[in-house]
Amino acid sequence: MEKFTTLDGIVVPLDRANIDTDAIIPKQFLKSIKRSGFGPNLFDEWRYLDHGEPGMDNTQRSVNPDFVLNYPRYQGASILLARKNFGCGSSREHAPWALEDYGFRVILAPSFADIFFNNSFKNGLLPIVLSEDLIDQLFTEVESQEGYRLNIDLEKQTITKADGSTIAFAVDAFRKHCLLNGLDDIGLTLQHADAITAYENNRRKQSPWLFQ
Amino acid sequence: MAARTLYDKLWDDHVVHQDDDGTALLYIDRHLVHEVTSPQAFEGLRLAGRKPWRTSSVLASPDHNVPTTDRSLGIADEVSRIQVETLDQNCSEFGITEFKMDDIRQGIVHVIGPEEGATLPGMTVVCGDSHTSTHGAFGALAFGIGTSEVEHVLATQCLIQKKSSNMLVKVNGNLPVGITGKDVVLAIIGKIGTAGGTGYAIEFAGEGIEDLSLEGRMSLCNMAIEAGARAGMVAVDAKTIDYVRGRPYAPKGDDWDKAVQYWQTLHSDEGAVFDAVVELDAQDIQPQVTWGTSPEMVVTIDGKVPDPLNEPDPVKKEGMLRAIEYMGLEANTPITDIRPDKVFIGSCTNSRIEDLRAAAAIARGRKVADNIKLAMVVPGSGLVKQQAEQEGLDTIFIAAGFEWREPGCSMCLAMNADRLEPGERCASTSNRNFEGRQGQGGRTHLVSPAMAAAAAISGHFVDSRKLSVE
Numbered sequence: 001m002e003k004f005t006t007l008d009g010i011v012v013p014l015d016r017a018n019i020d021t022d023a024i025i026p027k028q029f030l031k032s033i034k035r036s037g038f039g040p041n042l043f044d045e046w047r048y049l050d051h052g053e054p055g056m057d058n059t060q061r062s063v064n065p066d067f068v069l070n071y072p073r074y075q076g077a078s079i080l081l082a083r084k085n086f087g088c089g090s091s092r093e094h095a096p097w098a099l100e101d102y103g104f105r106v107i108l109a110p111s112f113a114d115i116f117f118n119n120s121f122k123n124g125l126l127p128i129v130l131s132e133d134l135i136d137q138l139f140t141e142v143e144s145q146e147g148y149r150l151n152i153d154l155e156k157q158t159i160t161k162a163d164g165s166t167i168a169f170a171v172d173a174f175r176k177h178c179l180l181n182g183l184d185d186i187g188l189t190l191q192h193a194d195a196i197t198a199y200e201n202n203r204r205k206q207s208p209w210l211f212q
Numbered sequence: 213m214a215a216r217t218l219y220d221k222l223w224d225d226h227v228v229h230q231d232d233d234g235t236a237l238l239y240i241d242r243h244l245v246h247e248v249t250s251p252q253a254f255e256g257l258r259l260a261g262r263k264p265w266r267t268s269s270v271l272a273s274p275d276h277n278v279p280t281t282d283r284s285l286g287i288a289d290e291v292s293r294i295q296v297e298t299l300d301q302n303c304s305e306f307g308i309t310e311f312k313m314d315d316i317r318q319g320i321v322h323v324i325g326p327e328e329g330a331t332l333p334g335m336t337v338v339c340g341d342s343h344t345s346t347h348g349a350f351g352a353l354a355f356g357i358g359t360s361e362v363e364h365v366l367a368t369q370c371l372i373q374k375k376s377s378n379m380l381v382k383v384n385g386n387l388p389v390g391i392t393g394k395d396v397v398l399a400i401i402g403k404i405g406t407a408g409g410t411g412y413a414i415e416f417a418g419e420g421i422e423d424l425s426l427e428g429r430m431s432l433c434n435m436a437i438e439a440g441a442r443a444g445m446v447a448v449d450a451k452t453i454d455y456v457r458g459r460p461y462a463p464k465g466d467d468w469d470k471a472v473q474y475w476q477t478l479h480s481d482e483g484a485v486f487d488a489v490v491e492l493d494a495q496d497i498q499p500q501v502t503w504g505t506s507p508e509m510v511v512t513i514d515g516k517v518p519d520p521l522n523e524p525d526p527v528k529k530e531g532m533l534r535a536i537e538y539m540g541l542e543a544n545t546p547i548t549d550i551r552p553d554k555v556f557i558g559s560c561t562n563s564r565i566e567d568l569r570a571a572a573a574i575a576r577g578r579k580v581a582d583n584i585k586l587a588m589v590v591p592g593s594g595l596v597k598q599q600a601e602q603e604g605l606d607t608i609f610i611a612a613g614f615e616w617r618e619p620g621c622s623m624c625l626a627m628n629a630d631r632l633e634p635g636e637r638c639a640s641t642s643n644r645n646f647e648g649r650q651g652q653g654g655r656t657h658l659v660s661p662a663m664a665a666a667a668a669i670s671g672h673f674v675d676s677r678k679l680s681v682e
Contacts, residue, residue, distance in 0.1 A: 192229050
């Protein structure tokens with residue numbers, strides 16, 4: 001996994017609540033057996049005017065000029081500003097893969113769906129929960145100031161605006177540690193291999209029917 | 213020991229190791245695998261030179277991409293075919309049991325797990341699929357995971373987890389006749405919202421839940437995720453034990469007695485504390501129909517499409533306006549005036565034998581209305597299909613004008629060839645009415661199997677109880 005330490009980037013506002021993972025990456029792209037290459041199809045049904053299928057040359061498709069990701073002022077954005085319950089629905093990890101492949105590293109929202117939130121951390125994507133009021137304020141600022149950027153510092157757990165003011169955010173200590181160091185969860189868990197074996201042996205004795 | 217909830221008990225029984233900050237390693241008893249969310253996980257194992265920790269815990273079947281029409285020709289779509297073949301190759305390489313496309317036991321993973329007795333009370337059950345919450349119906353801790361976690365479970369038999377909070381959803385009193393698990397869960401989602409359960413494990417309890425069969429409880433727990441909760445569950449009772457008895461993977465002999473003794477402890481203790489409690493009166497639950505693009509956008513069959521002008525919250529109002537436009541509806545339209553183009557009976561929510569019986573009871577001796585372009589029934593597994601055919605349900609459906617298909621996820625998410633065309637409206641027994649879920653531009657109304665069949669027969673939504681045989 002790619003490390004996340006600090007990021008300075010353009011913010012794009014996506015002003016809709018309950019954005020589901022079907023919208024983030026539609027089902028036809030889930031047929032891929034790879035982990036990469038989903039970026040061009042992020043928000044496919046909103047971003048393009050035609051129907052997307054795997055294998056199409058996306059540079060030749062007609063884009064929807066009214067979709068916020070296509071506005072010239074937000075090109076190159078790496079921070080997504082969103083509304084509540086972002087990432088609800090399907091558990092597809094293709095959603096954080098697509099966001100990351102597009103170039104996003106941070107998502108700011110008042111709340112996230114649990115599975116999406118969890119999947120993001122496994123892919124170097126930092127979801128940050130802020131209060132509804134702060135999110136409202138950020139929407140106002142981003143929409144009124146062209147070229148609006150934020151600076152995110154995971155170690156310090158701060159978001160710094162261009163005027164130097166900062167917002168503190170909370171993050172789980174274990175997830176922060178993994179993200180800062182780009183650690184592989186499986187490697188960490190296997191350090192407990194003896195404990196897993198001991199637990200399993202005991203369970204096999206107590207509940208043998210689980211091991212048939 | 214202090215009084216514990218069912219979730220507390222299931223959690224405590226599976227903790228292998230816990231850090232001071234509450235981060236735990238949780239042992240996984242059963243891992244269900246399908247073709248969509250597993251290829252990258254197996255590839256990860258190969259790249260790291262790892263092997264699955266315990267192959268006997270894994271059960272696989274292709275379900276999302278499989279055709280529901282004649283399978284003798286294989287899968288026409290090449291990308292879908294490669295994904296299914298990749299699952300076959302991975303299972304064969306790593307020694308994992310797989311019910312392949314031509315196996316009578318093949319089906320939707322959330323149907324075949326319980327059907328085989330591979331889902332048992334007291335287990336932790338995971339799958340790279342959000343509807344894994346289904347298995348909580350058995351007093352199991354079951355939840356969906358992402359592909360990185362699929363790889364993690366394969367490699368370590370564990371997951372790194374933090375415990376959720378406890379929520380109790382209590383349905384007081386007995387359910388009215390004709391009200392199903394689907395109606396109950398849609399009513400709950402309508403009450404608490406699609407994020408109402410976020411951060412919680414939900415236990416469903418009360419007479420209204422006890423009234424439900426195990427299959428009804430599966431429909432209920434299946435959609436816990438649509439209320440935001442990764443896990444939903446119901447305490448073990450006599451119905452649970454009866455359902456499990458004699459299934460291929462269920463314990464036998466002395467093991468059975470020992471297992472039952474343990475399973476009977478799988479309920480919340482008297483006085484156990486929940487972080488949140490929601491109560492509903494069963495008598496108030498009527499047949500439900502969603503009108504919008506989120507499962508929380510739901511009303512009763514005698515209701516109307518709501519008017520966004522009456523919504524004070526600006527974000528919610530914007531969502532309602534957008535949903536009404538997408539759905540091609542107008543505010544204040546009676547639900548019974550809405551006319552579907554297609555009807556889909558199937559999915560991990562509603563494709564079990566009782567679901568098919570309920571739909572067939574409405575379809576029997578009647579005809580699908582002229583305005584319905586396609587009405588299809590997709591059983592959840594090959595064994596459900598076989599059972600239905602033994603009962604003659606296929607004949608009833610076909611005579612009424614329904615198509616009788618092969619098992620799979622089908623038009624719940626339209627990864628195979630079954631889908632809505634732009635603008636088409638569907639009465640569907642599936643679980644998500646998101647934009648484009650059943651095909652780009654498609655419009656989904658979620659209902660129970662009896663309600664879907666009634667809409668097919670009437671050509672518009674109608675209270676299925678009016679069509680029930682007296």
